[in-house]
Amino acid sequence: MFNRKQFLEGRMSSVYKSLHDSYVSNKGRSTSCLTLAIVVGCLTVLGILLAIAVLERPPLPKGHETLPKDSGGGNFSTDQCSMALVESIPEHVKYKPNVTLGIPLEEVWKDLISMATDQMDVASFYWTLTGEDINVNSSSDIPGRGILKELQALPSRNVSVRVVTSIPTIKTNSTDLNGLKQKGVHVRKVNFGRLTKGVLHSKFWIVDRKHVFIGSANMDWRALTQVKELGVVIYNCSSLAKDLQKIFQSYWVMGKPNSSLPQPWPSEYDTDINKHHPLLVEADNVSSRIYLAGSPPSFFPLSRTQDLEAILSAISEAQRYVDVAVMEYFPTTRFEKPRRYWPFIDDAIRMAAFERKVKIRMLISCGRDSDPAMLPFLQSL
Ligand SMILES: *[C@@H]1O[C@H](CO)[C@@H](O)[C@H](O)[C@H]1NC(C)=O
Ligand SMILES: *[C@@H]1O[C@H](CO)[C@@H](O)[C@H](O)[C@H]1NC(C)=O
Numbered sequence: 001m002f003n004r005k006q007f008l009e010g011r012m013s014s015v016y017k018s019l020h021d022s023y024v025s026n027k028g029r030s031t032s033c034l035t036l037a038i039v040v041g042c043l044t045v046l047g048i049l050l051a052i053a054v055l056e057r058p059p060l061p062k063g064h065e066t067l068p069k070d071s072g073g074g075n076f077s078t079d080q081c082s083m084a085l086v087e088s089i090p091e092h093v094k095y096k097p098n099v100t101l102g103i104p105l106e107e108v109w110k111d112l113i114s115m116a117t118d119q120m121d122v123a124s125f126y127w128t129l130t131g132e133d134i135n136v137n138s139s140s141d142i143p144g145r146g147i148l149k150e151l152q153a154l155p156s157r158n159v160s161v162r163v164v165t166s167i168p169t170i171k172t173n174s175t176d177l178n179g180l181k182q183k184g185v186h187v188r189k190v191n192f193g194r195l196t197k198g199v200l201h202s203k204f205w206i207v208d209r210k211h212v213f214i215g216s217a218n219m220d221w222r223a224l225t226q227v228k229e230l231g232v233v234i235y236n237c238s239s240l241a242k243d244l245q246k247i248f249q250s251y252w253v254m255g256k257p258n259s260s261l262p263q264p265w266p267s268e269y270d271t272d273i274n275k276h277h278p279l280l281v282e283a284d285n286v287s288s289r290i291y292l293a294g295s296p297p298s299f300f301p302l303s304r305t306q307d308l309e310a311i312l313s314a315i316s317e318a319q320r321y322v323d324v325a326v327m328e329y330f331p332t333t334r335f336e337k338p339r340r341y342w343p344f345i346d347d348a349i350r351m352a353a354f355e356r357k358v359k360i361r362m363l364i365s366c367g368r369d370s371d372p373a374m375l376p377f378l379q380s381l
Protein backbone atom coordinates (compact mmCIF):
# COMPACT_ATOMS: atom_id res chain seq x y z
CA MET A 1 0.00 0.00 0.00
CA PHE A 2 1.13 3.51 -0.58
CA ASN A 3 0.69 6.29 1.95
CA ARG A 4 -1.75 9.17 1.76
CA LYS A 5 0.78 11.71 0.52
CA GLN A 6 1.79 9.52 -2.39
CA PHE A 7 -1.87 8.86 -3.06
CA LEU A 8 -2.81 12.53 -3.28
CA GLU A 9 0.22 13.38 -5.38
CA GLY A 10 -0.43 10.54 -7.75
CA ARG A 11 -4.19 10.70 -8.12
CA MET A 12 -4.19 13.34 -10.83
CA SER A 13 -1.49 11.78 -12.91
CA SER A 14 -2.31 8.19 -13.51
CA VAL A 15 -5.18 5.98 -14.46
CA TYR A 16 -3.57 3.22 -12.50
CA LYS A 17 -3.18 5.02 -9.19
CA SER A 18 -5.34 4.11 -6.24
CA LEU A 19 -6.33 0.75 -7.59
CA HIS A 20 -5.65 -0.75 -4.20
CA ASP A 21 -9.21 -0.80 -3.09
CA SER A 22 -8.26 -1.67 0.43
CA TYR A 23 -6.50 1.65 0.68
CA VAL A 24 -8.76 4.27 2.21
CA SER A 25 -8.11 7.96 1.84
CA ASN A 26 -10.12 9.59 4.53
CA LYS A 27 -8.89 12.82 6.00
CA GLY A 28 -8.71 12.91 9.75
CA ARG A 29 -8.87 9.16 10.09
CA SER A 30 -5.64 7.36 10.71
CA THR A 31 -5.09 4.14 8.85
CA SER A 32 -4.52 2.42 12.17
CA CYS A 33 -8.27 2.34 12.68
CA LEU A 34 -8.62 -0.15 9.90
CA THR A 35 -8.14 -3.52 11.39
CA LEU A 36 -8.04 -7.18 10.73
CA ALA A 37 -11.45 -6.94 9.13
CA ILE A 38 -9.83 -5.48 6.05
CA VAL A 39 -7.01 -7.94 6.05
CA VAL A 40 -9.53 -10.70 5.87
CA GLY A 41 -11.47 -8.63 3.35
CA CYS A 42 -8.37 -8.47 1.16
CA LEU A 43 -8.50 -12.22 1.02
CA THR A 44 -11.96 -12.29 -0.47
CA VAL A 45 -10.65 -13.20 -3.88
CA LEU A 46 -8.61 -15.97 -2.40
CA GLY A 47 -11.74 -17.19 -0.70
CA ILE A 48 -13.75 -17.21 -3.87
CA LEU A 49 -11.07 -19.03 -5.79
CA LEU A 50 -10.72 -21.63 -3.12
CA ALA A 51 -14.45 -22.01 -2.84
CA ILE A 52 -14.73 -22.70 -6.54
CA ALA A 53 -11.77 -25.04 -6.51
CA VAL A 54 -13.12 -27.07 -3.65
CA LEU A 55 -16.81 -26.93 -4.30
CA GLU A 56 -16.67 -27.80 -7.94
CA ARG A 57 -14.57 -30.84 -7.43
CA PRO A 58 -15.60 -33.70 -9.64
CA PRO A 59 -17.40 -36.65 -8.07
CA LEU A 60 -14.99 -39.11 -6.53
CA PRO A 61 -14.64 -42.39 -8.35
CA LYS A 62 -16.78 -45.26 -7.10
CA GLY A 63 -15.10 -47.34 -4.42
CA HIS A 64 -13.18 -44.36 -3.15
CA GLU A 65 -13.55 -44.35 0.61
CA THR A 66 -12.49 -40.85 1.57
CA LEU A 67 -15.73 -38.92 1.24
CA PRO A 68 -15.53 -35.79 3.37
CA LYS A 69 -17.21 -36.21 6.73
CA ASP A 70 -19.78 -33.48 6.18
CA SER A 71 -21.12 -34.83 2.92
CA GLY A 72 -24.81 -35.56 3.16
CA GLY A 73 -25.27 -32.84 5.76
CA GLY A 74 -26.52 -30.40 3.18
CA ASN A 75 -29.84 -29.49 1.64
CA PHE A 76 -30.50 -30.13 -2.00
CA SER A 77 -31.40 -27.13 -4.04
CA THR A 78 -34.49 -27.59 -6.11
CA ASP A 79 -33.31 -24.85 -8.47
CA GLN A 80 -31.79 -25.44 -11.87
CA CYS A 81 -28.79 -23.29 -10.98
CA SER A 82 -26.17 -22.60 -13.59
CA MET A 83 -22.76 -21.21 -12.74
CA ALA A 84 -19.97 -19.60 -14.70
CA LEU A 85 -16.69 -17.92 -13.95
CA VAL A 86 -16.49 -14.25 -14.82
CA GLU A 87 -13.30 -12.32 -15.46
CA SER A 88 -11.99 -9.13 -16.85
CA ILE A 89 -8.71 -8.97 -18.69
CA PRO A 90 -7.13 -5.50 -18.72
CA GLU A 91 -7.00 -3.72 -22.07
CA HIS A 92 -3.63 -4.13 -23.74
CA VAL A 93 -3.04 -7.47 -22.04
CA LYS A 94 -3.24 -9.86 -24.94
CA TYR A 95 -3.87 -13.55 -24.57
CA LYS A 96 -3.88 -16.03 -27.40
CA PRO A 97 -7.38 -16.71 -28.71
CA ASN A 98 -9.57 -18.96 -26.58
CA VAL A 99 -7.19 -19.31 -23.65
CA THR A 100 -9.19 -17.17 -21.26
CA LEU A 101 -12.00 -19.05 -19.64
CA GLY A 102 -14.36 -16.65 -17.91
CA ILE A 103 -17.24 -14.70 -19.40
CA PRO A 104 -16.24 -11.03 -19.67
CA LEU A 105 -17.39 -9.03 -16.64
CA GLU A 106 -19.03 -6.33 -18.75
CA GLU A 107 -21.13 -8.92 -20.56
CA VAL A 108 -22.30 -10.47 -17.28
CA TRP A 109 -23.20 -7.14 -15.69
CA LYS A 110 -25.15 -6.07 -18.79
CA ASP A 111 -26.87 -9.42 -18.91
CA LEU A 112 -27.92 -9.20 -15.26
CA ILE A 113 -29.21 -5.66 -15.68
CA SER A 114 -31.24 -6.64 -18.72
CA MET A 115 -32.75 -9.62 -16.88
CA ALA A 116 -33.91 -7.61 -13.89
CA THR A 117 -37.68 -7.24 -13.70
CA ASP A 118 -38.32 -6.63 -10.04
CA GLN A 119 -35.41 -6.03 -7.70
CA MET A 120 -31.69 -5.47 -7.77
CA ASP A 121 -29.40 -5.22 -4.75
CA VAL A 122 -25.76 -4.21 -5.12
CA ALA A 123 -22.97 -4.14 -2.53
CA SER A 124 -19.69 -2.43 -3.34
CA PHE A 125 -16.90 -0.88 -1.29
CA TYR A 126 -16.99 2.24 -3.45
CA TRP A 127 -18.41 3.61 -6.74
CA THR A 128 -16.36 5.24 -9.48
CA LEU A 129 -17.93 4.19 -12.77
CA THR A 130 -16.78 7.29 -14.63
CA GLY A 131 -13.41 8.96 -15.11
CA GLU A 132 -14.60 12.22 -13.53
CA ASP A 133 -14.81 10.50 -10.20
CA ILE A 134 -11.04 10.27 -10.09
CA ASN A 135 -10.24 13.27 -12.32
CA VAL A 136 -9.20 11.15 -15.27
CA ASN A 137 -10.28 11.70 -18.86
CA SER A 138 -9.89 8.31 -20.52
CA SER A 139 -11.93 6.56 -23.18
CA SER A 140 -11.32 3.41 -21.21
CA ASP A 141 -14.19 4.43 -18.92
CA ILE A 142 -16.79 4.01 -21.70
CA PRO A 143 -17.92 0.55 -20.52
CA GLY A 144 -18.24 1.87 -16.96
CA ARG A 145 -20.36 4.79 -18.14
CA GLY A 146 -22.55 2.36 -20.04
CA ILE A 147 -23.16 0.26 -16.93
CA LEU A 148 -23.98 3.35 -14.87
CA LYS A 149 -26.49 4.50 -17.47
CA GLU A 150 -28.20 1.14 -17.55
CA LEU A 151 -28.37 0.99 -13.76
CA GLN A 152 -29.85 4.48 -13.68
CA ALA A 153 -32.58 3.37 -16.07
CA LEU A 154 -33.73 0.48 -13.87
CA PRO A 155 -36.14 2.45 -11.65
CA SER A 156 -37.98 3.66 -14.76
CA ARG A 157 -38.50 -0.04 -15.63
CA ASN A 158 -40.06 -0.45 -12.16
CA VAL A 159 -37.07 -2.36 -10.86
CA SER A 160 -36.39 -1.43 -7.26
CA VAL A 161 -32.66 -0.87 -6.85
CA ARG A 162 -30.87 -0.78 -3.51
CA VAL A 163 -27.20 -0.01 -3.08
CA VAL A 164 -25.00 -0.40 -0.02
CA THR A 165 -21.56 1.11 0.12
CA SER A 166 -18.95 1.81 2.75
CA ILE A 167 -17.93 4.51 5.19
CA PRO A 168 -14.98 4.90 5.11
CA THR A 169 -14.67 4.59 1.36
CA ILE A 170 -12.30 5.63 -1.41
CA LYS A 171 -14.53 8.18 -3.12
CA THR A 172 -16.51 10.12 -0.55
CA ASN A 173 -18.65 12.22 -2.89
CA SER A 174 -19.26 9.83 -5.76
CA THR A 175 -21.01 11.41 -8.72
CA ASP A 176 -22.34 7.92 -9.50
CA LEU A 177 -24.28 7.67 -6.26
CA ASN A 178 -25.67 11.19 -6.57
CA GLY A 179 -26.85 10.39 -10.10
CA LEU A 180 -28.36 7.07 -9.07
CA LYS A 181 -30.25 8.66 -6.19
CA GLN A 182 -31.72 11.26 -8.54
CA LYS A 183 -33.10 8.41 -10.67
CA GLY A 184 -34.75 6.73 -7.69
CA VAL A 185 -32.11 4.26 -6.58
CA HIS A 186 -32.03 3.72 -2.80
CA VAL A 187 -28.55 4.18 -1.40
CA ARG A 188 -27.28 3.49 2.11
CA LYS A 189 -23.76 4.02 3.36
CA VAL A 190 -22.83 1.61 6.10
CA ASN A 191 -20.49 3.07 8.66
CA PHE A 192 -18.24 0.07 9.03
CA GLY A 193 -15.58 2.36 10.46
CA ARG A 194 -17.77 3.11 13.45
CA LEU A 195 -19.33 -0.34 13.71
CA THR A 196 -16.27 -2.57 13.23
CA LYS A 197 -13.23 -0.33 12.69
CA GLY A 198 -13.15 -1.81 9.19
CA VAL A 199 -14.76 -1.28 5.78
CA LEU A 200 -17.58 -2.88 3.81
CA HIS A 201 -15.40 -4.75 1.35
CA SER A 202 -18.02 -7.08 -0.17
CA LYS A 203 -18.83 -6.89 -3.85
CA PHE A 204 -21.95 -8.65 -5.04
CA TRP A 205 -25.21 -8.29 -6.96
CA ILE A 206 -28.54 -10.02 -6.38
CA VAL A 207 -31.10 -9.84 -9.18
CA ASP A 208 -34.79 -10.66 -8.68
CA ARG A 209 -33.87 -12.84 -5.68
CA LYS A 210 -32.58 -15.55 -7.98
CA HIS A 211 -29.45 -14.52 -9.90
CA VAL A 212 -26.21 -13.70 -8.11
CA PHE A 213 -22.84 -12.23 -9.02
CA ILE A 214 -20.01 -12.34 -6.46
CA GLY A 215 -16.52 -11.24 -7.32
CA SER A 216 -13.55 -9.00 -6.77
CA ALA A 217 -14.88 -6.10 -8.86
CA ASN A 218 -16.05 -2.90 -7.23
CA MET A 219 -18.41 -0.63 -9.14
CA ASP A 220 -15.39 0.93 -10.79
CA TRP A 221 -14.84 1.57 -14.53
CA ARG A 222 -11.31 0.25 -14.08
CA ALA A 223 -12.73 -3.12 -13.09
CA LEU A 224 -13.99 -3.42 -16.67
CA THR A 225 -10.91 -2.29 -18.57
CA GLN A 226 -7.87 -1.81 -16.34
CA VAL A 227 -7.82 -4.38 -13.58
CA LYS A 228 -7.75 -8.17 -13.53
CA GLU A 229 -10.93 -9.23 -11.80
CA LEU A 230 -12.48 -12.59 -11.10
CA GLY A 231 -15.93 -13.63 -10.00
CA VAL A 232 -18.73 -16.10 -10.39
CA VAL A 233 -22.23 -15.63 -11.72
CA ILE A 234 -24.97 -18.02 -10.66
CA TYR A 235 -28.28 -17.92 -12.51
CA ASN A 236 -31.65 -19.32 -11.50
CA CYS A 237 -30.50 -20.11 -7.98
CA SER A 238 -33.06 -18.67 -5.59
CA SER A 239 -31.89 -20.80 -2.67
CA LEU A 240 -28.43 -19.22 -2.78
CA ALA A 241 -29.75 -15.78 -3.69
CA LYS A 242 -32.08 -15.79 -0.68
CA ASP A 243 -29.13 -16.58 1.56
CA LEU A 244 -27.08 -13.74 0.08
CA GLN A 245 -30.14 -11.52 0.56
CA LYS A 246 -29.77 -12.06 4.32
CA ILE A 247 -26.22 -10.70 4.13
CA PHE A 248 -27.41 -7.76 2.06
CA GLN A 249 -30.21 -7.12 4.55
CA SER A 250 -27.73 -7.01 7.44
CA TYR A 251 -25.80 -4.29 5.58
CA TRP A 252 -29.01 -2.47 4.67
CA VAL A 253 -30.23 -2.35 8.26
CA MET A 254 -26.82 -1.27 9.55
CA GLY A 255 -26.91 1.52 6.96
CA LYS A 256 -29.62 3.32 8.97
CA PRO A 257 -28.38 6.34 10.92
CA ASN A 258 -27.07 5.56 14.40
CA SER A 259 -27.40 1.81 13.88
CA SER A 260 -25.67 -0.54 16.27
CA LEU A 261 -24.75 -4.17 15.78
CA PRO A 262 -27.38 -6.47 17.30
CA GLN A 263 -26.00 -9.00 19.75
CA PRO A 264 -27.04 -11.63 18.87
CA TRP A 265 -28.45 -11.14 15.36
CA PRO A 266 -32.23 -11.82 15.17
CA SER A 267 -33.27 -15.23 13.91
CA GLU A 268 -34.26 -13.98 10.44
CA TYR A 269 -30.54 -13.57 9.70
CA ASP A 270 -29.78 -17.16 10.64
CA THR A 271 -28.72 -19.40 7.82
CA ASP A 272 -29.10 -23.12 7.34
CA ILE A 273 -26.48 -23.06 4.60
CA ASN A 274 -22.95 -23.19 5.93
CA LYS A 275 -19.79 -25.27 5.92
CA HIS A 276 -21.48 -28.07 7.82
CA HIS A 277 -24.71 -27.87 5.79
CA PRO A 278 -23.74 -26.69 2.33
CA LEU A 279 -26.31 -26.26 -0.40
CA LEU A 280 -26.03 -29.10 -2.88
CA VAL A 281 -26.39 -27.76 -6.38
CA GLU A 282 -26.41 -29.74 -9.57
CA ALA A 283 -25.28 -27.27 -12.20
CA ASP A 284 -24.26 -28.27 -15.70
CA ASN A 285 -23.85 -31.89 -14.61
CA VAL A 286 -21.39 -30.99 -11.87
CA SER A 287 -22.45 -31.44 -8.27
CA SER A 288 -21.30 -28.57 -6.13
CA ARG A 289 -21.53 -27.93 -2.44
CA ILE A 290 -21.96 -24.23 -1.89
CA TYR A 291 -22.14 -21.88 1.06
CA LEU A 292 -21.59 -18.18 1.58
CA ALA A 293 -19.09 -17.22 4.25
CA GLY A 294 -18.60 -13.75 5.68
CA SER A 295 -16.51 -11.50 7.87
CA PRO A 296 -16.14 -9.83 10.32
CA PRO A 297 -17.88 -12.25 12.70
CA SER A 298 -19.75 -9.44 14.50
CA PHE A 299 -21.79 -8.89 11.32
CA PHE A 300 -23.29 -12.36 11.21
CA PRO A 301 -25.10 -14.88 13.38
CA LEU A 302 -23.07 -17.85 14.60
CA SER A 303 -24.78 -20.06 12.04
CA ARG A 304 -22.87 -18.40 9.20
CA THR A 305 -19.40 -19.76 8.54
CA GLN A 306 -16.65 -17.17 8.88
CA ASP A 307 -14.36 -16.36 5.96
CA LEU A 308 -11.26 -17.50 7.78
CA GLU A 309 -12.75 -20.86 8.63
CA ALA A 310 -13.94 -21.28 5.04
CA ILE A 311 -10.52 -20.48 3.60
CA LEU A 312 -8.64 -22.67 6.05
CA SER A 313 -10.94 -25.61 5.53
CA ALA A 314 -10.74 -25.27 1.75
CA ILE A 315 -6.96 -25.47 1.95
CA SER A 316 -6.89 -28.25 4.50
CA GLU A 317 -9.38 -30.37 2.54
CA ALA A 318 -7.55 -30.00 -0.75
CA GLN A 319 -6.29 -33.32 -2.00
CA ARG A 320 -4.54 -32.43 -5.23
CA TYR A 321 -4.00 -28.72 -5.71
CA VAL A 322 -4.68 -25.22 -4.46
CA ASP A 323 -4.47 -22.30 -6.88
CA VAL A 324 -4.35 -18.86 -5.27
CA ALA A 325 -4.69 -15.49 -7.03
CA VAL A 326 -4.35 -12.39 -4.83
CA MET A 327 -3.16 -8.84 -5.18
CA GLU A 328 -0.87 -9.03 -2.16
CA TYR A 329 0.50 -11.75 0.04
CA PHE A 330 1.40 -10.85 3.63
CA PRO A 331 1.12 -13.23 6.59
CA THR A 332 0.79 -10.08 8.71
CA THR A 333 -1.76 -7.43 9.53
CA ARG A 334 -1.62 -4.54 7.07
CA PHE A 335 -3.55 -1.74 8.75
CA GLU A 336 -3.43 -2.43 12.45
CA LYS A 337 -0.51 -0.81 14.22
CA PRO A 338 1.71 -2.21 15.54
CA ARG A 339 1.90 -4.73 12.72
CA ARG A 340 1.32 -8.27 13.90
CA TYR A 341 2.39 -11.56 12.44
CA TRP A 342 -0.76 -13.35 11.21
CA PRO A 343 0.28 -16.77 9.94
CA PHE A 344 -2.98 -18.77 9.85
CA ILE A 345 -3.39 -19.01 6.08
CA ASP A 346 0.36 -19.18 5.49
CA ASP A 347 0.59 -22.12 7.90
CA ALA A 348 -2.28 -23.93 6.17
CA ILE A 349 -0.59 -23.54 2.79
CA ARG A 350 2.74 -24.84 4.10
CA MET A 351 1.04 -27.74 5.84
CA ALA A 352 -0.86 -28.76 2.69
CA ALA A 353 2.32 -28.66 0.63
CA PHE A 354 4.55 -30.37 3.17
CA GLU A 355 2.30 -32.95 4.77
CA ARG A 356 -0.02 -33.88 1.93
CA LYS A 357 2.09 -32.96 -1.10
CA VAL A 358 -0.72 -30.76 -2.39
CA LYS A 359 0.42 -28.78 -5.42
CA ILE A 360 0.23 -25.05 -4.64
CA ARG A 361 0.35 -22.31 -7.28
CA MET A 362 0.30 -18.65 -6.28
CA LEU A 363 -0.40 -15.77 -8.63
CA ILE A 364 0.48 -12.44 -6.97
CA SER A 365 0.12 -8.98 -8.46
CA CYS A 366 3.42 -7.35 -9.35
CA GLY A 367 3.03 -3.75 -10.39
CA ARG A 368 4.39 -0.31 -9.79
CA ASP A 369 2.57 0.00 -6.49
CA SER A 370 3.38 -3.46 -5.18
CA ASP A 371 5.14 -3.47 -1.82
CA PRO A 372 8.47 -5.29 -2.17
CA ALA A 373 8.26 -6.18 1.52
CA MET A 374 6.15 -9.16 0.48
CA LEU A 375 8.93 -10.76 -1.55
CA PRO A 376 10.75 -12.38 1.40
CA PHE A 377 7.47 -14.04 2.43
CA LEU A 378 6.94 -15.37 -1.08
CA GLN A 379 10.54 -16.54 -1.37
CA SER A 380 10.18 -18.31 1.95
CA LEU A 381 7.17 -20.20 0.60
C1 LIG B 1 -32.76 -27.45 4.93
O1 LIG B 1 -33.33 -28.52 5.64
C2 LIG B 1 -33.87 -28.15 6.88
C3 LIG B 1 -34.32 -29.39 7.61
O2 LIG B 1 -34.46 -30.45 6.75
C4 LIG B 1 -35.02 -27.17 6.64
O3 LIG B 1 -35.56 -26.76 7.88
C5 LIG B 1 -34.48 -25.97 5.92
O4 LIG B 1 -35.52 -25.07 5.61
C6 LIG B 1 -33.78 -26.38 4.65
N1 LIG B 1 -33.12 -25.22 4.06
C7 LIG B 1 -33.19 -24.91 2.79
C8 LIG B 1 -32.42 -23.72 2.37
O5 LIG B 1 -33.80 -25.57 1.99
C1 LIG C 1 -11.79 -19.94 -30.77
O1 LIG C 1 -13.13 -20.37 -30.53
C2 LIG C 1 -14.02 -20.04 -31.57
C3 LIG C 1 -15.44 -20.40 -31.13
O2 LIG C 1 -15.45 -21.52 -30.30
C4 LIG C 1 -13.59 -20.78 -32.85
O3 LIG C 1 -14.47 -20.44 -33.90
C5 LIG C 1 -12.18 -20.36 -33.20
O4 LIG C 1 -11.73 -21.10 -34.31
C6 LIG C 1 -11.24 -20.60 -32.02
N1 LIG C 1 -9.93 -20.05 -32.35
C7 LIG C 1 -8.79 -20.72 -32.17
C8 LIG C 1 -7.54 -20.03 -32.56
O5 LIG C 1 -8.76 -21.84 -31.70
Ligand SMILES: *[C@@H]1O[C@H](CO)[C@@H](O)[C@H](O)[C@H]1NC(C)=O
Binds near residue numbers: 137138
Ligand atom coordinates in the same frame (compact mmCIF):
# COMPACT_ATOMS: atom_id res chain seq x y z
C1 LIG D 1 -11.36 14.42 -22.74
O1 LIG D 1 -10.48 14.11 -23.80
C2 LIG D 1 -11.07 14.25 -25.08
C3 LIG D 1 -10.12 13.72 -26.14
O2 LIG D 1 -8.79 13.86 -25.74
C4 LIG D 1 -11.44 15.73 -25.31
O3 LIG D 1 -12.07 15.87 -26.56
C5 LIG D 1 -12.41 16.15 -24.21
O4 LIG D 1 -12.71 17.52 -24.31
C6 LIG D 1 -11.81 15.87 -22.84
N1 LIG D 1 -12.84 16.13 -21.82
C7 LIG D 1 -12.61 16.80 -20.70
C8 LIG D 1 -13.77 16.97 -19.77
O5 LIG D 1 -11.50 17.26 -20.44
Ligand SMILES: *[C@@H]1O[C@H](CO)[C@@H](O)[C@H](O)[C@H]1NC(C)=O
Binds near residue numbers: 156157158
Ligand atom coordinates in the same frame (compact mmCIF):
# COMPACT_ATOMS: atom_id res chain seq x y z
C1 LIG E 1 -44.46 0.80 -13.57
O1 LIG E 1 -45.48 0.67 -12.62
C2 LIG E 1 -46.51 1.63 -12.79
C3 LIG E 1 -47.47 1.51 -11.61
O2 LIG E 1 -47.71 0.18 -11.29
C4 LIG E 1 -47.20 1.39 -14.14
O3 LIG E 1 -48.18 2.37 -14.34
C5 LIG E 1 -46.14 1.51 -15.23
O4 LIG E 1 -46.73 1.19 -16.49
C6 LIG E 1 -44.98 0.57 -14.98
N1 LIG E 1 -43.93 0.84 -15.95
C7 LIG E 1 -43.27 -0.13 -16.58
C8 LIG E 1 -42.20 0.31 -17.52
O5 LIG E 1 -43.50 -1.31 -16.41
Ligand SMILES: *[C@@H]1O[C@H](CO)[C@@H](O)[C@H](O)[C@H]1NC(C)=O
Binds near residue numbers: 175
Ligand atom coordinates in the same frame (compact mmCIF):
# COMPACT_ATOMS: atom_id res chain seq x y z
C1 LIG F 1 -20.78 16.55 -3.71
O1 LIG F 1 -20.85 16.88 -5.07
C2 LIG F 1 -22.00 17.63 -5.44
C3 LIG F 1 -21.98 17.84 -6.94
O2 LIG F 1 -21.43 16.76 -7.60
C4 LIG F 1 -21.98 18.96 -4.69
O3 LIG F 1 -23.16 19.67 -5.00
C5 LIG F 1 -21.89 18.70 -3.21
O4 LIG F 1 -21.76 19.92 -2.52
C6 LIG F 1 -20.72 17.82 -2.86
N1 LIG F 1 -20.76 17.47 -1.44
C7 LIG F 1 -19.68 17.47 -0.68
C8 LIG F 1 -19.90 17.09 0.73
O5 LIG F 1 -18.58 17.76 -1.10
Ligand SMILES: *[C@@H]1O[C@H](CO)[C@@H](O)[C@H](O)[C@H]1NC(C)=O
Binds near residue numbers: 236
Ligand atom coordinates in the same frame (compact mmCIF):
# COMPACT_ATOMS: atom_id res chain seq x y z
C1 LIG G 1 -33.30 -19.70 -16.02
O1 LIG G 1 -34.44 -20.53 -16.04
C2 LIG G 1 -35.38 -20.18 -17.05
C3 LIG G 1 -36.64 -21.01 -16.85
O2 LIG G 1 -36.31 -22.33 -16.64
C4 LIG G 1 -34.74 -20.37 -18.41
O3 LIG G 1 -35.63 -19.99 -19.42
C5 LIG G 1 -33.49 -19.51 -18.50
O4 LIG G 1 -32.81 -19.75 -19.71
C6 LIG G 1 -32.57 -19.78 -17.34
N1 LIG G 1 -31.51 -18.79 -17.37
C7 LIG G 1 -30.22 -19.11 -17.34
C8 LIG G 1 -29.25 -17.97 -17.47
O5 LIG G 1 -29.81 -20.25 -17.24
Ligand SMILES: *[C@@H]1O[C@H](CO)[C@@H](O)[C@H](O)[C@H]1NC(C)=O
Binds near residue numbers: 257258
Ligand atom coordinates in the same frame (compact mmCIF):
# COMPACT_ATOMS: atom_id res chain seq x y z
C1 LIG H 1 -28.21 10.04 15.81
O1 LIG H 1 -27.43 10.39 16.94
C2 LIG H 1 -27.20 11.79 17.04
C3 LIG H 1 -26.25 12.04 18.19
O2 LIG H 1 -26.52 11.16 19.25
C4 LIG H 1 -28.52 12.53 17.19
O3 LIG H 1 -28.31 13.91 17.23
C5 LIG H 1 -29.41 12.20 16.01
O4 LIG H 1 -30.68 12.75 16.16
C6 LIG H 1 -29.55 10.68 15.83
N1 LIG H 1 -30.27 10.42 14.58
C7 LIG H 1 -31.25 9.56 14.48
C8 LIG H 1 -31.88 9.39 13.12
O5 LIG H 1 -31.63 8.89 15.44
Ligand SMILES: *[C@@H]1O[C@H](CO)[C@@H](O)[C@H](O)[C@H]1NC(C)=O
Binds near residue numbers: 284285
Ligand atom coordinates in the same frame (compact mmCIF):
# COMPACT_ATOMS: atom_id res chain seq x y z
C1 LIG I 1 -25.58 -34.44 -18.30
O1 LIG I 1 -25.48 -35.83 -18.10
C2 LIG I 1 -26.48 -36.58 -18.78
C3 LIG I 1 -26.36 -38.03 -18.36
O2 LIG I 1 -25.02 -38.40 -18.20
C4 LIG I 1 -26.29 -36.37 -20.29
O3 LIG I 1 -27.30 -37.08 -20.98
C5 LIG I 1 -26.41 -34.89 -20.60
O4 LIG I 1 -26.15 -34.65 -21.96
C6 LIG I 1 -25.41 -34.08 -19.78
N1 LIG I 1 -25.66 -32.67 -19.96
C7 LIG I 1 -24.69 -31.77 -20.14
C8 LIG I 1 -25.12 -30.35 -20.27
O5 LIG I 1 -23.51 -32.09 -20.17
